[in-house]
Amino acid sequence: MSLPENMGRFALFAAQAMGCGPIDLVTVRGWRRFIPQCFSIGTLSVPVIMLTGAFVGMVLVVQGYQQFDNANLADRLGVVVNISVAAELGPVLAGVMLAGRVGGALTAELGTMNVTEQLLALRAMGCEPVHYLVTPRFLACLLLSPILTLYADLMGALGAWLIYSGVYGGLSEPYWYYTRQAVEYWDLGTGLVKAFFFGGAIGLVSCYKGFHCRGGAEGVGRACTESFVISFILILALDFFLNIVINGLYEILYGYRALLF
Amino acid sequence: METADPIIELRKVSKAFGSQVVLDAIDLRVEREKTTVIIGRSGTGKSVLLKHIVGLLRPDSGEVFYEGRRVDNLSEKALTPIRCEIGYVFQLNALFDSLSVLENVAFPMTEQKGRRRDRKSIHDLARRCLDLVGLSGFEHKRPADLSGGEKKRVAVARAIALDPPPKVILYDEPTAGLDPQRSDVINKLIRHLQQKVRVTSIVVTHDMKSATEVGDRLLMLHGGKFLADGRPEEVMRSENVHVRRFVEGRAEPEDLLNLAT
Numbered sequence: 442m443s444l445p446e447n448m449g450r451f452a453l454f455a456a457q458a459m460g461c462g463p464i465d466l467v468t469v470r471g472w473r474r475f476i477p478q479c480f481s482i483g484t485l486s487v488p489v490i491m492l493t494g495a496f497v498g499m500v501l502v503v504q505g506y507q508q509f510d511n512a513n514l515a516d517r518l519g520v521v522v523n524i525s526v527a528a529e530l531g532p533v534l535a536g537v538m539l540a541g542r543v544g545g546a547l548t549a550e551l552g553t554m555n556v557t558e559q560l561l562a563l564r565a566m567g568c569e570p571v572h573y574l575v576t577p578r579f580l581a582c583l584l585l586s587p588i589l590t591l592y593a594d595l596m597g598a599l600g601a602w603l604i605y606s607g608v609y610g611g612l613s614e615p616y617w618y619y620t621r622q623a624v625e626y627w628d629l630g631t632g633l634v635k636a637f638f639f640g641g642a643i644g645l646v647s648c649y650k651g652f653h654c655r656g657g658a659e660g661v662g663r664a665c666t667e668s669f670v671i672s673f674i675l676i677l678a679l680d681f682f683l684n685i686v687i688n689g690l691y692e693i694l695y696g697y698r699a700l701l702f
Numbered sequence: 703m704e705t706a707d708p709i710i711e712l713r714k715v716s717k718a719f720g721s722q723v724v725l726d727a728i729d730l731r732v733e734r735e736k737t738t739v740i741i742g743r744s745g746t747g748k749s750v751l752l753k754h755i756v757g758l759l760r761p762d763s764g765e766v767f768y769e770g771r772r773v774d775n776l777s778e779k780a781l782t783p784i785r786c787e788i789g790y791v792f793q794l795n796a797l798f799d800s801l802s803v804l805e806n807v808a809f810p811m812t813e814q815k816g817r818r819r820d821r822k823s824i825h826d827l828a829r830r831c832l833d834l835v836g837l838s839g840f841e842h843k844r845p846a847d848l849s850g851g852e853k854k855r856v857a858v859a860r861a862i863a864l865d866p867p868p869k870v871i872l873y874d875e876p877t878a879g880l881d882p883q884r885s886d887v888i889n890k891l892i893r894h895l896q897q898k899v900r901v902t903s904i905v906v907t908h909d910m911k912s913a914t915e916v917g918d919r920l921l922m923l924h925g926g927k928f929l930a931d932g933r934p935e936e937v938m939r940s941e942n943v944h945v946r947r948f949v950e951g952r953a954e955p956e957d958l959l960n961l962a963t
């Protein structure tokens with residue numbers, strides 16, 4: 442299949458999956474399919490996401506402490522670390538972990554259903570496979586990715602502070618004072634908005650790859666690899682473009698910030 | 703063997719995959735409330751033919767009719783009500799491996815639109831259908847834990863478990879992998895559904911005993927065309943060399959050339 446054809450198919454697939462979303466969110470049937478996905482995509486990802494967040498926060502302090510201390514700015518370290526985690530590293534790394542943990546599993550599950558004719562069986566019974574299988578998974582990725590990112594942010598902040606005060610013996614009071622002053626809701630909010638997009642992209646790409654994999658175990662395996670690589674690249678590319686948009690918005694809204702926050 | 707009022711009709715249906723012609727201008731009129739058996743060598747396109755009836759594959763040329771209405775050009779959505787009237791036993795069973803046996807059998811009843819009934823009556827009917835194929839007590843197993851023949855029987859139970867009963871059931875090798883006694887149960891079940899519930903059946907099989915037992919009409923697919931067509935006993939006495947060799951289970955001489963060298 443050529444690239445434009447693939448993109449066209451993906452667009453139709455995404456439109457169909459998203460189009461069924463609102464209906465699923467207001468019907469009992471929809472929630473019955475949505476809740477189990479929330480468990481396997483959301484709840485089971487929490488530990489690994491928290492671990493990622495904690496290590497990111499910790500390593501940033503380890504990396505930065507010496508330089509900040511040399512400039513006598515050690516108590517400002519929290520500002521840099523927390524802005525980086527909330528606005529950038531939290532969402533991106535949570536997205537990458539989600540792509541690895543969930544994306545591969547979704548592609549493998551749907552790909553296996555595809556090669557064992559279970560998708561055909563669904564169609565033969567008058568069930569739309571995209572609505573039945575993709576929509577709940579897409580919704581779970583989309584809606585839970587910001588929440589998971591919040592966990593990563595929280596653990597990042599906590600991990601950073603633990604290393605700062607526990608290992609380097611920094612004082613907590615100025616650390617948090619400067620952090621509170623400099624870190625805005627804007628940073629946290631834009632991070633979560635980005636996570637929302639990352640989650641949606643991961644869900645759609647992984648399901649699409651599963652639905653269109655070639656036969657056999659090898660086909661499913663390759664689809665899993667591709668879905669992770671594409672999700673990963675999409676996260677980085679989306680991050681880049683969203684940052685441009687967000688910066689633009691920030692400039693436009695700067696004058697009104699007193700009203701907003 | 704022609705019928706004036708066919709429930710399913712194929713007119714000049716052709717299908718090729720790449721350069722491989724599988725169906726070559728096939729004509730078929732399936733008589734209402736009778737059992738039509740299709741035999742043929744492996745890879746002649748029997749499964750492909752069944753998939754055309756419910757729109758899982760679309761013909762390259764030709765037309766498919768169901769109840770006098772053209773269906774091969776309908777959208778997936780428009781096909782849904784038709785698919786809800788048709789049971790389909792897939793050759794590879796296509797059981798949903800995330801669901802238990804009981805949930806699999808109840809699946810069409812719980813998920814099809816316009817079939818809103820209470821859970822208890824759905825599960826009662828599903829249990830009765832499992833009893834019919836000799837699988838009571840297997841309700842809570844997972845398909846992955848079943849033997850090949852058990853899976854096949856669950857697939858048969860899932861295809862017949864509809865209320866009202868399906869108008870048409872398509873069986874793709876319902877007795878493959880079953881012992882002679884279990885095969886006999888399935889044959890009798892197909893007969894029973896035809897005589898008592900007035901179901902129209904199309905049975906694809908390699909099992910000549912099953913073919914003669916359940917069939918009102920027997921067709922042999924060979925080289926993309928129907929080579930033989932008639933009452934089972936007529937076809938069994940056919941003079942055509944290919945038909946003779948198939949029913950007697952003798953290899954085609956050209957298939958043995960490689961052995962000789």
Ligand SMILES: Nc1ncnc2c1ncn2[C@@H]1O[C@H](COP(=O)(O)OP(=O)(O)OP(=O)(O)O)[C@@H](O)[C@H]1O
Nearest residue numbers: 719722724742743744745746747748749750751793
């Ligand atoms: N989706 C597909 N893409 C390419 N080729 C296909 C596809 N489906 C079927 N074929 C080819 O069409 C031919 C007929 O396949 P089909 O599954 O209908 O055979 P069959 O008669 O059911 O055989 P068997 O008795 O072994 O099940 C085969 O040669 C197969 O390779």
Ligand SMILES: [Mg+2]
Nearest residue numbers: 748749793874
């Ligand atoms: Mg077949």
